[in-house]
Amino acid sequence: MHPEPRPDVGTDLRRVSLWSLREDVHLERASSAGGAVLHSRWGDVMVAGSDELVYESLRRMSFGPVDLENILRATPRPYAEITASDRARLLALLDSISYLVVRSLGLDDTEPQLLDMVPIARGARLDIRSVPPDQPLRLSRFAVLQTRDELLVLESALSLHRAQFHRPEAAWVVGVLGKATTLKAATAALPVADGVVADIVAYLTAAGMVTLGEHDENGAVVFAEDHDPSLITWTPNELLFHTRTRLGRHDGDFGATFPYLGQLSPEPAVKSAPDGExxxxxxxxxxxxxxxxxxxxxxxxxxxxxxxxxxxxxxxxxxxxxxxxxxxxxxxxxxxxxxxxxxxxxxxxxxxxxxxxxxxxxxxxxxxxxxxxxxxxxxxxxxxxxxxxxxxxxxxxxxxxxxxxxxxxxxxxxxxxxxxxxxxxxxxxxxxxxxxxxxxxxxxxxxxxxxxxxxxxxxxxxxxxxxxxxxxxxxxxxxxxxxxxxxxxxxxxxxxxxxxxxxxxxxxxxxxxxxxxxxxxxxxxxxxxxxxxxxxxxxxxxx
CATH class of the missing domain: 3.40.109.10 (NADH Oxidase)
Known part of the structure; x- marks a missing residue:
């Protein structure tokens, strides 16, 4: 069931790519030269820098999602002096620590961002590219949607990211991707501006949660994951269970953490026997x-x-x-x-x-x-x-x-x-x-x-x-x-x-x-x- 007709969301708003550090990353100044240390669940990362650009950029990102241009405007150096080389250096830095960087998609308004792509493993990389309007696409059959911390969350055993939806438009897009379609058709089905749908699809595709298809010699749409010998025998539940009960492909708490200490008492070592002879x-x-x-x-x-x-x-x-x-x-x-x-x-x-x-x-x-x-x-x-x-x-x-x-x-x-x-x-x-x-x-x-x-x-x-x-x-x-x-x-x-x-x-x-x-x-x-x-x-x- 589609949302009620309304003016396209995002028609008059600028779409912005936002950057932030994972919430559990702690930033510490390493030297007066502008270097920094990032403390994370995957260890410490030393980041070198010749001026305050590096440290100040990371410091702003530790407060939450922010536009890179706004980051650069807030550094001690005058914005007019920021060069293309400075921008390239910052992007190269962020790419090198991409497993600590949350990529978000927002609209230039006062509401929350549309979605976050949260890295959940050390190997996480996100190469966001536009998807051709007529290329077949579909939600990956391994993608699982659930509620967590009052957000809709999309995750997949094949992805090293977790998608968090802050606004319903992102969930609407996921809703039309349950069967093979195209970006053009998905956009036409939703009261969301073309560019917004395209960007949401691009982010989810980069994370492996939306899969792209091709037409075979008979004109039928085929998706590689449906024919991959390594994946054919896996069900979404079994593959997700495997990846979430071992280390390496998730960021959940793991091991003897005593998560309910103080909330629940431990069960007795010996079960009380039931009534009976x-x-x-x-x-x-x-x-x-x-x-x-x-x-x-x-x-x-x-x-x-x-x-x-x-x-x-x-x-x-x-x-x-x-x-x-x-x-x-x-x-x-x-x-x-x-x-x-x-x-x-x-x-x-x-x-x-x-x-x-x-x-x-x-x-x-x-x-x-x-x-x-x-x-x-x-x-x-x-x-x-x-x-x-x-x-x-x-x-x-x-x-x-x-x-x-x-x-x-x-x-x-x-x-x-x-x-x-x-x-x-x-x-x-x-x-x-x-x-x-x-x-x-x-x-x-x-x-x-x-x-x-x-x-x-x-x-x-x-x-x-x-x-x-x-x-x-x-x-x-x-x-x-x-x-x-x-x-x-x-x-x-x-x-x-x-x-x-x-x-x-x-x-x-x-x-x-x-x-x-x-x-x-x-x-x-x-x-x-x-x-x-x-x-x-x-x-x-x-x-």
Whole structure:
């Protein structure tokens, strides 16, 4: 929907290119000769100068967007004495520190500027050139529009700038670029003066947020980003997530910044177990485990993702040992870190950034000797299961989702859903916390696979799960705690052929027979209690 017809904005106003330093850049005089030091998030920059032109120009830019000619008028030297060489020298300086310079587009009136192009990485450069009126153009498919600090902000994973819109005219221009068009057509569609639209497009094109197209031999419009092999498989969300959760292509806060210190309290190290019947689990004996476990190399070489199970189902003792070895709380700390940014933490069998241990395990059973089918919460402090209500038969739905995700034709016996209590990480970390949670899931899935292999069980990590169904099944608010990983578990069939089938499909390289040799010599039968059928009453053994 276009704005109501009105006189073209900018018709009688001069368009001006404005310059300023990033708000977080601090200017300091370096010497009486007019040099300066610019302190920034990317380090210090020494700027030399033979007179006050350099320092005074940068000083004016530190106050906000300003026209270069107005900068030159404000320097100690008479404006009439400013030469073309002085202007060229100033422009060369600004080009050399372009990653610290915000380029803005304004109109010569009292309203705010139209837009700012804020550099967000050290490699940021902005070469603004006019766009031919009939050349095809379009908003990049990687451009994302959002609200931030009461401004509309346009950013893209492919751009090292962030566009901030102060006036609606800039957003109107973005609105007509959702499909292939031309500058001439975009201008005709908007109540904005030709030159204003052209300048907005030029700024966005220079930042890579508007992409230019060409006509192919059949006259169709094509855009390079749609056919670039490096970009075809990326979606905007995935590429933006990648660039914003690593350093190098953004200017967001990053790392252990404790962004909500004083505003929110840290979540407890141990989640309060939900209401429900508590079922103590079997606790394995360490000596028996050490005596029975195969060597680490044998476990690594024989680990497989297995989709078929033995006829006899998994039992409570096996599940109890498995959970004890991978997810129990080994110890608690009332406080780690320095005040006031200290928080309670725990130690568990797998590593976790900042000892956050934000992950929780929920167990969905279809068949497990000694336990009733349904949904359970695993309490890592009490090493027990808490049975959850299942009024809508969510367990069956979760198992069906898991079976489809695994490509199985049968119902899995045990589904372990890994959730994350998000605030355990977001209270401490900026920029990286959700990516860190996903890394933790991989760590836990690998730990589960190795322990299961050592126990002669059949593990299968899954690549996806259902956020909504799991939240309903476990009584969670998905915005606070949500499923982010899954694993299936069952008893390994004595005649399992997974390894043989895998070998037959592959071309052997780098000692591919290690797995076969390890299976033949190191992993026989797991003789610990976990491989035995459940004893009467064992499901309530809490010794």
């Amino acid at each position: 508590r079922i103590p689990l079997f606790r394995p004996d360490l000596d028996a485990v050490l005596a029975a476990d195969p060597p680490l190399t044998a476990v690594l070489e024989t680990r497989r993702s297995t989709r078929t199970y033995a006829e006899e189902p998994l039992n409570e003792r096996q599940l109890g040992e498995f959970l004890y070895r991978i997810a129990r709380i080994r110890s608690l700390y009332s406080s780690i870190g320095l005040e006031p940014a200290s928080y309670p933490a725990s130690s568990r069998p797998y590593p976790s950034g900042g000892s956050a241990y934000e992950l929780e395990c929920y167990i969905t059973l279809s068949r497990c000797a000694g336990l009733t089918p349904g949904n359970y919460y695993y309490d890592p402090y009490g090493h027990c299961l808490v049975q959850l209500d299942d009024p809508s038969n969510s367990a069956a739905e979760l198992l069906a989702h898991a079976s489809a995700a695994a490509g199985m034709t049968t119902t899995p016996q045990v589904l372990i859903t890994i959730t994350a209590r998000f605030r355990r990480l977001s209270w401490k970390y900026s920029g990286m916390w959700y990516a860190l949670a996903l890394k933790h899931v991989g760590v836990v899935q690998q730990t589960m696979c190795l322990v299961a292999t050592a126990m002669r069980l059949a593990p299968l990590p899954l690549g996806s799960g259902d956020i909504e169904t799991s939240a309903q099944a476990f009584g969670l608010d998905w915005r606070e705690e949500s499923s982010i990983g899954e694993l299936l578990l069952g008893p390994l069939a004595p005649d399992d052929t997974t390894a043989a089938a895998e070998s037959a499909m592959g071309y052997p390289v780098n000692d591919s027979d290690w797995g076969d040799r390890c299976a033949a010599t190191a992993i026989q039968v797991h003789p610990v209690a976990s491989s035995l059928p459940a004893r009467p009453g064992a499901q309530h053994d809490d010794r």
